[in-house]
Amino acid sequence: MSDNIRTVTDATCTFCGCVCDDIVLTVDLDTHSITKSQNACVLGKAWFKEHSIEERPRALIEGREASTEEAVEAAAHILADARFPVVYGLSDTTCEAQRVAVSIADMIGGTIDTTTSVCHGPTGMAFQAGGESTASLGEIRNRADLVIFWGGNPAEAHPRLFARYAVTPKGMYVPNGRKDRTVVLVDVRRTPSTPVADIFLQVKPGSDFEVLWALRALVKGRKVDPSVEQRTGVTLAVLEDLAARMKACRFGVMFFGMGLTMTRGRHFNAGALLALATDLNEFTHFVAAPVRGHGNVTGADNVVSWQTGYPFGVNLSLGYPRFNPGEFTTVDLLVRGEADAALIIASDPASNFPKAAIEHLRRIPVISLDPKSTLTGALSRVAFTTSTYGINVAGTAYRMDNVPLPLRPAFDSPYPSDQEILTAIRARVSELLGGNRLPVGPVGPSPARSAS
């Protein structure tokens, strides 16, 4: 380690949706690396340690090294020539970059979608159907005496959720911390999170909706047949006990993960949980909180919502926003072969999308922005190397409870930020199109709109 050391206090970790903003970083400015990240969890430590400056080309065009300017030119032509492009990703970049990405989608009459569509997208659909009883993590830390984790494994995916907010910390109305809380975990398998719980409900795969609906009935005082155990794997006595605890607590919270949204039932599962939380407010104070994965996926929901009115899966080809999951979500656009170009920001769909979607990405021109080498970068016609948000780039990220937090970078990067690249692409596309693209479709052409 050199003598050229800098300490960054209250740095913000953007690995997961906890967005912990109490990290103390020790930064070696000579080697452009973070040598210590005090307060960070195992995931945060890896995040800070592994994002040093790598020797990579600034950009690649069809696999050949190129300057950022050449790549911007190539990317702008792809987007200006496309008829049904999709702009996707955005969960690992700043809100400032997300805002530019939405305006590009608006300018080119494309679709804007984020990783939410393959994360808590069904929860977003359920919100619109039934609303959300919610709270900040600070309220939960200070008030919650019944904490339920449903379909998630925070010990491995959000390690500090337990210690910083939901299980062990002492709060204003839970002064004894862990001793004042009852913790319940609901999952189809035992995970490293299970030992944290006082009560573990191991449900049969694909039966979350039935368990939630049975709890709704019990909370309302209705009778539930004991045969519920055969369907769900949970005895009626256990469900009755949980329903009673839910009604008797002073402040209850249900954190829920993709165990609900990625399985059969999807938005119906999330909707059932949200409805249960709402029902419980007839008896006590109860909230529901989706546990979000990527560092700024919540910011993506917020930015796309305040720019278009909808959180994800928004098509702008008619000159106004249309929201329709299943039609304008990226997996569907790719699997059906409809998208004819893709701009992918801070995401790697080629490593986790369904095979048919990845095959279509190989057929169309793809532009990608990422600090790391990825499978998506490898199949891209234009691939930019970017600096890392929160480590090299300042800006804003939203914690999973919709609280915006500032990012305090540790050291400079020679690579541009997502926001800088997107701003350059937007300017060049505007030149090529002469402003926003004219809307097409059943309403016919209309006068050019002003750039957003």
Place this chain on the structure above:
Amino acid sequence: MTLIGGRSSKQGTALCQGKLGADYADVTSTVEMNVEDMARLGLRNDGRVRLRTPTGESILRCKGRETKDLPPGLLFIAYGPQTSELLTGDTAGTGMPASKHYQVEVESVPDDA
């Protein structure tokens, strides 16, 4: 059997190193299986197993879990390129592929195959 995809701590730290690295490939190529199911299928720890769906197939390394941790009939794997091969593109009109609950055929793969 029913395959459930998910996150793991090792996957999280490996992806920070880079998704093209050996650690990430290793963690996303390992499927966890109930030890009784493994015995029934003639599988051993670190043995190779083929998972097949109507969409595609993947050959993975197998790791045993006790019944109290992973019930019979259930498989767990960290998301990654191998699960993409198995995943249907049908999102049932939601945008979300059913990544946590799908049926797979399982068979042992000889080491010399």
